[in-house]
Amino acid sequence: MARKQFQTLSEPMYYILLALTKECCGVDIMKKVYEISHGRISVGPGTLYTLLEKFESANFIRETSVKGRKKSYIITESGYEALKQEYSRLKSMVDEGFEFMV
DSSP, X not given: OOOOTTSSOOHHHHHHHHHTTSOEEHHHHHHXXXXXXXXXXXXXXXXXXXXXXXXXXXXXXXXXXXXXXXEEEEXXXXXXXXXXXXXXXXXXXXXXXXXXXX
């Protein structure tokens, strides 16, 4: 059985959506992902723009402005809901694993 798209988010997907809780453009998204993840996640332009296109098609983000080649985006309500679901899923995994780590 095929997995539903965005049933779970990859790390770059998760951090891109986190970055888009405030409006920003592609270059700023890449910087924010790096900063939020404390340098652990680095997203290149190819990955970023592919995911932005998929997120826009899924109505997880929307374009807010275009100035020449510079496009800005922000997360939508459905994108924020997906982000919250992923946060809950990850938190559950950590909580469930806790007893095995101590």
